[in-house]
Amino acid sequence: MFTAKMNPMHSILVTIFSNLHPRPDNDIACKFCGSLQIIKYGKANNKQVYFCKSCARKFVPNQGFEGMWYDPRIVATTLDLYFKGVSLRKIADHLKQFHGIDVDHSTVYRWISKYSGIIEAYVATLEPELGDIWHADEMKVRIGGEWRWLWNVMDEKTRFHLVSMITKTRETQDAKKVFRQSKKAGNKKPRIMVTDGLQSYKGAFKKELYDHHQSCKHVADVALQESLNNVLERMHGSIREREKVIRGLKVDGTPIIPMNQIYYNFIRPHQGLDGKTPAEAAGVGTKEGWIGLMKRSTENNR
Numbered sequence: 001m002f003t004a005k006m007n008p009m010h011s012i013l014v015t016i017f018s019n020l021h022p023r024p025d026n027d028i029a030c031k032f033c034g035s036l037q038i039i040k041y042g043k044a045n046n047k048q049v050y051f052c053k054s055c056a057r058k059f060v061p062n063q064g065f066e067g068m069w070y071d072p073r074i075v076a077t078t079l080d081l082y083f084k085g086v087s088l089r090k091i092a093d094h095l096k097q098f099h100g101i102d103v104d105h106s107t108v109y110r111w112i113s114k115y116s117g118i119i120e121a122y123v124a125t126l127e128p129e130l131g132d133i134w135h136a137d138e139m140k141v142r143i144g145g146e147w148r149w150l151w152n153v154m155d156e157k158t159r160f161h162l163v164s165m166i167t168k169t170r171e172t173q174d175a176k177k178v179f180r181q182s183k184k185a186g187n188k189k190p191r192i193m194v195t196d197g198l199q200s201y202k203g204a205f206k207k208e209l210y211d212h213h214q215s216c217k218h219v220a221d222v223a224l225q226e227s228l229n230n231v232l233e234r235m236h237g238s239i240r241e242r243e244k245v246i247r248g249l250k251v252d253g254t255p256i257i258p259m260n261q262i263y264y265n266f267i268r269p270h271q272g273l274d275g276k277t278p279a280e281a282a283g284v285g286t287k288e289g290w291i292g293l294m295k296r297s298t299e300n301n302r
Helices: 008-020 072-082 088-099 105-123 172-186 199-208 222-246 256-267 289-301
Strands: 038-044 047-052 133-143 146-155 161-167 192-195 217-220
Touching: 072 088, 072 105, 072 289, 088 105, 105 256, 105 289, 133 161, 133 172, 146 172, 161 172, 161 256, 172 199, 192 199, 199 217, 256 289
Parallel strands: 133 192, 192 217
Antiparallel strands: 038 047, 133 146, 146 161
């Protein structure tokens, strides 16, 4: 068997860096030989580089983020700031001041767009465990200077946000699409669908959720609007905060709407769930935050 030999220069480097740098956590192993005998070896493109004393090779741990130019923590910070309501230009300024990274705000937006698509694809594969009572509501949002309708469906038990859909009108055909998507996202029909008294909901319910066994009932009343808003209020508030920062959504295909849904479900803890996220309550989330979600999504994308 061939055994790689370490030349004198490698031996000198190992000695120097062993004295200067403490050994990293044991969960980081050499990507080439699997050895735990590794030391920190400076940084490249804002990523920590390691040197393996067993095979004398340098490497950057994959950690599920192969191909990323910048440290995943930088991208995670970008996503977190953006969906907390910080503008693109202010995020770019934050990265320059606190991380020494000089990027244009357009680059920040490209990161958001890229990882929004990757995360969306991963989340679509999950099957949340939901309750039997769902709530639906719609709100007006401005996109490209024109008013649109944003439809939302949420599970009452887990607060899991099932649907976030934009339409130009709020007719029966629009509500039908919302109910159809909610069944797909939840992998079932609810026992009770709660809405306000909008006529479009009634027609859509008969087409998409009603059956002769009455396995799903529609509770629709204008008087329920106040209690309905209590369930969806926090989510609507987060969307309004996002609108304030960007002064209205710019285009119909914006990643803001689907990613705001993901942020609400997987990142933001809910007071009504004892500090858990809706995704945790529905059995499809962890406490890893953006880094964990990005890692699982990237691995799913391979």
